[in-house]
Amino acid sequence: MLAATLAAPSTMRNPRIYLPQPLSVESELQLNDEAANHVARVLRMKSGDPLVLFNGEGNSYQARVVNVDKRRVRVTIENLLASTADGNLKIMLGQTLSRGDRMDWAIQKATEMGVTDIQPLFSERCEVKLNAERASKRVAHWQQVAISACEQCGRNRVPRIGSPQAIENWIDDQDSDLKLVLHHRTDQALDSHRKPDSVSLLIGPEGGLTQPEIERAQAAGFQATALGPRVLRTETAPIAALSLIQYLWGDI
Known part of the structure; x- marks a missing residue:
């Protein structure tokens, strides 16, 4: 029965x-x-x-x-x-590595905001260096951060945390309906896009993405998007962007 x-x-x-x-x-x-x-x-x-x-x-x-x-x-x-905490919008987050507990904070809050996949990235201005052994330990730690966030927020699907990779590899691998790179030197806002079923969101490091990296992303179909006139920290930007994405097209 x-x-x-x-x-x-x-x-x-x-x-x-x-x-x-x-x-x-x-x-x-x-x-x-x-x-x-x-x-x-x-x-x-x-x-x-x-x-x-x-x-x-x-x-x-x-x-x-x-x-x-x-x-x-x-x-x-x-x-x-019955489950109501996992939404239908698929969100892939490419988060450039940051120092200290900033990466933990970004992963925890991104999980709470419903992201489905988190890919740590190396970029030109990224100051974090990891060898294979350290990278493996950090990924295991970040996966546990995501698990704990799911336990707290009610999600039943745990986001996958990828092994750190070069930013250009992740850019070229994305096939979401909407691909976004945050860039404060643009006038295009999030609500100018049609509702997607999947989103890839690229976040730069503390020093920002270089112009060649932004151009590389745009050549791969990413659209530069601003979140207002202020320059956000690397751990703040994904939370602000994910909140708006869920409000516009998700379950907020």
């Missing part, structure tokens, strides 16, 4: 936990070490407490803690929940 689909209850008393494994109604399972530690030691949940599980594939499930001990947490999945 098919289980009923329920509206998701309040996340304040019903924490959302990401669990990267198959999930199904009426099954009982053991949480992995990371999720178990969060449930048992951080949230201090006990047997009978409710929680929501999701695995990044689009669904979430109402579950309940069955047993908690020092090493293991077992839960049972009760119902499939």
Whole structure:
């Protein structure tokens, strides 16, 4: 018999936990070490407490803690929940790497704003240098930032974080309906475009994109777009742009 689909209850008393494994109604399972530690030691949940599980594939499930001990947490999945936090507009974000926690902040907020794919980029004025080992560790860290943001904001699909690549490679690879490069020296505004089904958004580094990089993007079909008269920081620009994109063509 098919289980009923329920509206998701309040996340304040019903924490959302990401669990990267198959999930199904009426099954009982053991949480992995990371999720178990969060449930048992951080949230201090006990047997009978409710929680929501999701695995990044689009669904979430109402579950309940069955047993908690020092090493293991077992839960049972009760119902499939209705999802409303993942929109239909596909947004690919090309974000040039920035120093410190600016990149973390941009990824966290972009995830909250519904972006579907985040590609870290190297550009001419990018000051961040990463070898293969450091890049792999940073991508794993950024993916966890996105997962945590999904747990908080109610999204069931986790954005993919790509391995850092050269800006020109990402530019040439985009085939979205609408391709935008933020550039404050233009008069074209976002609302001058028709509603797209997919958007690629290119954000430059702290020093901005060079003129050849902007011209390269425009030659590949990107349209220079301004967000007003002020010059925004590299971690602020994607949030402002994504907010407007979702307002114009998405679910805000």
